[in-house]
Amino acid sequence: MIRLDSTTPDFADAFTALVNARREADEDVARDVAAIIARVRSEGDAALADLTRRFDGHDPDASGWRIDSAACRAAFDALDPDLREALELAATRIRAYHEAQRPADSDTTDAQGIRLGARWRAVDAAGVYVPGGRAAYPSSVLMNAIPARVAGVERLVMVTPTPKGETNGLVLAAAHLAGVDEIWRVGGAQAVAALAYGTDRIAPVDVVTGPGNAWVAEAKRQLYGVVGIDMVAGPSEIVVVADGANDPEWIAADLLSQAEHDPTSQSILFTDDPAFADAVAQALEAQIETLATGRTARTSWDANGAIIRVPALADAMPLVDRLAPEHLELACDDPEALFGQVRHAGSVFLGRHTPEAVGDYVAGPNHVLPTGRRARFASGLSVLDYMKRTSFLALDADGLAAIGPAAVALAGAEGLPAHARSVALRLKR
Amino acid sequence: MIRLDSTTPDFADAFTALVNARREADEDVARDVAAIIARVRSEGDAALADLTRRFDGHDPDASGWRIDSAACRAAFDALDPDLREALELAATRIRAYHEAQRPADSDTTDAQGIRLGARWRAVDAAGVYVPGGRAAYPSSVLMNAIPARVAGVERLVMVTPTPKGETNGLVLAAAHLAGVDEIWRVGGAQAVAALAYGTDRIAPVDVVTGPGNAWVAEAKRQLYGVVGIDMVAGPSEIVVVADGANDPEWIAADLLSQAEHDPTSQSILFTDDPAFADAVAQALEAQIETLATGRTARTSWDANGAIIRVPALADAMPLVDRLAPEHLELACDDPEALFGQVRHAGSVFLGRHTPEAVGDYVAGPNHVLPTGRRARFASGLSVLDYMKRTSFLALDADGLAAIGPAAVALAGAEGLPAHARSVALRLKR
Numbered sequence: 103m104i105r106l107d108s109t110t111p112d113f114a115d116a117f118t119a120l121v122n123a124r125r126e127a128d129e130d131v132a133r134d135v136a137a138i139i140a141r142v143r144s145e146g147d148a149a150l151a152d153l154t155r156r157f158d159g160h161d162p163d164a165s166g167w168r169i170d171s172a173a174c175r176a177a178f179d180a181l182d183p184d185l186r187e188a189l190e191l192a193a194t195r196i197r198a199y200h201e202a203q204r205p206a207d208s209d210t211t212d213a214q215g216i217r218l219g220a221r222w223r224a225v226d227a228a229g230v231y232v233p234g235g236r237a238a239y240p241s242s243v244l245m246n247a248i249p250a251r252v253a254g255v256e257r258l259v260m261v262t263p264t265p266k267g268e269t270n271g272l273v274l275a276a277a278h279l280a281g282v283d284e285i286w287r288v289g290g291a292q293a294v295a296a297l298a299y300g301t302d303r304i305a306p307v308d309v310v311t312g313p314g315n316a317w318v319a320e321a322k323r324q325l326y327g328v329v330g331i332d333m334v335a336g337p338s339e340i341v342v343v344a345d346g347a348n349d350p351e352w353i354a355a356d357l358l359s360q361a362e363h364d365p366t367s368q369s370i371l372f373t374d375d376p377a378f379a380d381a382v383a384q385a386l387e388a389q390i391e392t393l394a395t396g397r398t399a400r401t402s403w404d405a406n407g408a409i410i411r412v413p414a415l416a417d418a419m420p421l422v423d424r425l426a427p428e429h430l431e432l433a434c435d436d437p438e439a440l441f442g443q444v445r446h447a448g449s450v451f452l453g454r455h456t457p458e459a460v461g462d463y464v465a466g467p468n469h470v471l472p473t474g475r476r477a478r479f480a481s482g483l484s485v486l487d488y489m490k491r492t493s494f495l496a497l498d499a500d501g502l503a504a505i506g507p508a509a510v511a512l513a514g515a516e517g518l519p520a521h522a523r524s525v526a527l528r529l530k531r
Numbered sequence: 532m533i534r535l536d537s538t539t540p541d542f543a544d545a546f547t548a549l550v551n552a553r554r555e556a557d558e559d560v561a562r563d564v565a566a567i568i569a570r571v572r573s574e575g576d577a578a579l580a581d582l583t584r585r586f587d588g589h590d591p592d593a594s595g596w597r598i599d600s601a602a603c604r605a606a607f608d609a610l611d612p613d614l615r616e617a618l619e620l621a622a623t624r625i626r627a628y629h630e631a632q633r634p635a636d637s638d639t640t641d642a643q644g645i646r647l648g649a650r651w652r653a654v655d656a657a658g659v660y661v662p663g664g665r666a667a668y669p670s671s672v673l674m675n676a677i678p679a680r681v682a683g684v685e686r687l688v689m690v691t692p693t694p695k696g697e698t699n700g701l702v703l704a705a706a707h708l709a710g711v712d713e714i715w716r717v718g719g720a721q722a723v724a725a726l727a728y729g730t731d732r733i734a735p736v737d738v739v740t741g742p743g744n745a746w747v748a749e750a751k752r753q754l755y756g757v758v759g760i761d762m763v764a765g766p767s768e769i770v771v772v773a774d775g776a777n778d779p780e781w782i783a784a785d786l787l788s789q790a791e792h793d794p795t796s797q798s799i800l801f802t803d804d805p806a807f808a809d810a811v812a813q814a815l816e817a818q819i820e821t822l823a824t825g826r827t828a829r830t831s832w833d834a835n836g837a838i839i840r841v842p843a844l845a846d847a848m849p850l851v852d853r854l855a856p857e858h859l860e861l862a863c864d865d866p867e868a869l870f871g872q873v874r875h876a877g878s879v880f881l882g883r884h885t886p887e888a889v890g891d892y893v894a895g896p897n898h899v900l901p902t903g904r905r906a907r908f909a910s911g912l913s914v915l916d917y918m919k920r921t922s923f924l925a926l927d928a929d930g931l932a933a934i935g936p937a938a939v940a941l942a943g944a945e946g947l948p949a950h951a952r953s954v955a956l957r958l959k960r
Contacts, residue, residue: 185944188937195934199647202639208631217881218628218895223874225908239945272944308908326755327763330908334756352956358949393948441923445652452646452925455957459950460926463938466647467922479654479737479759481920491910493896494870496881497889505624508617509892515614515701516668519822520791521888524784528884 103407125337125366135291135320142295153292160267169285174278177271192464199466200252203485214504217496224254229297231312234263240276246312247280253488263289291321298325336474337366344433346375354385359459361402362395368406372418379409419443426477429458448477532836554766554795564720564749571724582721589696598714603707606700621893628895629681632914643933646925653683658726660741663692669705675741676709682917692718720750727754765903766795773862775804783814788888790831791824797835801847808838848872855906858887877906
């Protein structure tokens with residue numbers, strides 16, 4: 103963890119270093135991933151089976167390729183009632199938030215009598231990647247699958263590795279609740295390749311979303327264009343802007359809630375109150391000792407954490423924009439005023455009673471958000487990621503007479519005579 | 532050109548071959564592009580100057596790095612009045628269509644008193660790539676720059692190669708009209724890398740859009756995630772669905788308007804009338820002889836063209852969906868009925884008086900559209916490509932009391948105790 107003060111002369115350089123620090127794994131996975139994709143593309147299921155045996159220690163030919171819907175229903179029914187209700191509340195709220203995202207079609211006729219519009223349709227099939235092991239989160243299943251269902255995707259496929267054959271009951275329960283149609287017990291770059299190109303067993307999909315390790319992320323990047331993808335995801339991060347009136351325990355917990363995700367996660371606190379900064383740092387040290395995830399949180403906080411003092415909270419906002427954080431908490435009396443200054447953030451949590459974690463699970467907005475400063479240009483996952491727009495145009499002879507000559511002139515100037523002719527021929531009648 | 536009949540036994544295989552035919556250049560440019568990007572990233576302007584001398588035969592240090600706004604205005608003023616009016620009509624209509632795309636923010640409070648919403652903002656800076664040489668189209672400048680301006684992008688940068696130092700007056704005029712802020716005389720993968728990472732001269736941008744050759748396309752693909760990009764673009768294509776009541780000359784011109792773009796372009800006609808099919812083929816042969824672009828069109832039509840007979844036009848629609856064409860013309864009396872069946876197409880042109888070329892220039896919808904079957908999951912360029920969404924959330928103590936316990940339960944189940952604690956601590960008060 104570093105402590106910075108925005109009023110010191112060395113701050114500009116130190117902050118720039120913080121902004122530019124690369125936390126993303128620099129593993130050279132591109133070549134491995136390219137080889138895996140090529141193999142799955144040419145050998146199909148045989149390659150998939152072989153790679154699954156090798157990487158997951160699980161033989162799909164022996165123990166099954168799929169998890170059926172009965173198993174998902176059973177996992178859901180077996181949930182502790184509190185947990186089932188929590189999952190249902192989450193699903194209901196996520197669905198409601200995303201239903202409001204459904205885009206409106208347009209269809210207008212202008213003064214020249216020219217009809218113009220755009221029509222949105224869901225993709226036919228979507229694939230959701232769900233990691234195995236530590237990052238197997240039922241909340242991620244809901245956050246990816248529900249927007250696809252709300253979009254109207256007809257075929258919703260999930261792929262998830264089952265290391266040594268083990269499945270995760272919570273993930274299956276979430277898949278049941280979200281209405282996933284097919285679940286395949288494969289993972290890694292090979293699963294993404296199978297979704298993109300299809301195999302004899304697995305029909306191809308049009309869009310692949312969902313979190314994964316460096317291999318999965320690289321596979322999505324390489325297959326972007328063959329299929330649609332949600333985004334290139336990196337380590338998670340939170341920025342908290344808090345005044346001294348906050349309870350330091352609360353803010354310490356918020357910072358740790360990001361740090362516990364992964365050693366590469368980042369938690370940054372901006373405050374105008376040095377005594378509060380000390381109190382948060384102290385509370386964090388005490389809390390970290392009691393966390394089952396303390397070791398991960400410790401590594402993350404030590405390596406990537408920061409507490410930055412600013413003269414006033416408003417002074418933090420231009421700095422926040424440079425970080426373009428995935429998550430931004432504004433813990434003060436008038437968060438709205440600060441929010442008005444924010445240009446780049448994935449999701450913003452306003453006020454003292456809005457911890458980021460409530461947004462991870464049950465609030466409704468998507469928790470799949472742009473990381474690594476990508477909030478400068480990217481948005482969180484939404485219904486739009488599972489839809490596409492078709493524009494359309496209808497002219498009659500009068501409409502073409504009104505604007506056609508301009509098209510002929512421009513086509514001529516661009517040296518495209520067949521373009522010009524296709525319009526000019528129709529102007530004669 | 533191939534002729535197919537959907538009622539013959541060998542049709543299924545032949546059509547599948549047509550759908551899967553790879554028209555995209557299989558040049559192995561990935562390694563070259565990676566090397567160029569790495570060099571520009573580490574050496575900046577020096578690499579850019581060197582590569583520009585080598586690939587464009589133009590020394591920016593000697594003849595200038597930039598084209599200033601006075602030169603653009605002069606180019607605009609020097610336009611033939613007809614052409615200037617055509618360009619102005621195009622700009623006005625493109626602007627009007629894209630203004631309607633501006634997304635609405637949301638801000639609602641639900642029954643639990645929880646405030647949820649989303650806010651759209653433009654990216655700070657966008658870069659538009661404009662090819663030099665054959666594909667230097669002023670219409671593309673308008674189609675890329677105007678949506679960025681409508682989105683509210685503050686800094687709009689254009690890069691364009693000036694082979695042997697030559698600039699294109701029409702492109703400069705279009706840049707003036709669209710309100711481009713900076714123009715840099717660089718091109719290729721090196722220009723895209725400069726936009727993404729920035730150099731001493733060129734400040735980095737957040738989004739890069741615009742057409743280009745295989746090197747440019749690959750650079751955008753490799754830099755996706757460092758910046759936002761519009762899409763992975765491939766060779767252009769048109770599908771025309773036409774009955775026998777059309778003038779074969781018109782339809783032949785439409786097919787050629789795509790074929791003249793590039794040898795890899797594709798034009799496909801579906802019709803229910805074999806005599807009409809023959810007439811179109813004959814008209815096309817006659818027209819191609821008179822085209823200045825005839826050689827390109829000939830290569831494209833011979834290699835990639837197709838005329839497909841179907842029993843009724845409605846039978847064509849499932850086949851069209853498999854092609855998911857960039858452009859789709861429905862030239863018949865009731866195009867609406869066929870359009871209702873279309874799931875996958877970039878842009879649709881309805882009726883006999885709506886040639887695709889009118890959409891390329893002046894109608895209003897964007898002409899940057901998904902190619903190579905990507906309309907299954909991708910949309911044409913829009914204002915949204917230059918904007919991003921920030922979701923937000925505000926809870927008070929009562930709201931957190933209502934949904935917080937579910938978050939605590941789920942965080943516990945996912946093994947994330949700091950997440951649970953950050954919510955639980957706030958539930959006590």
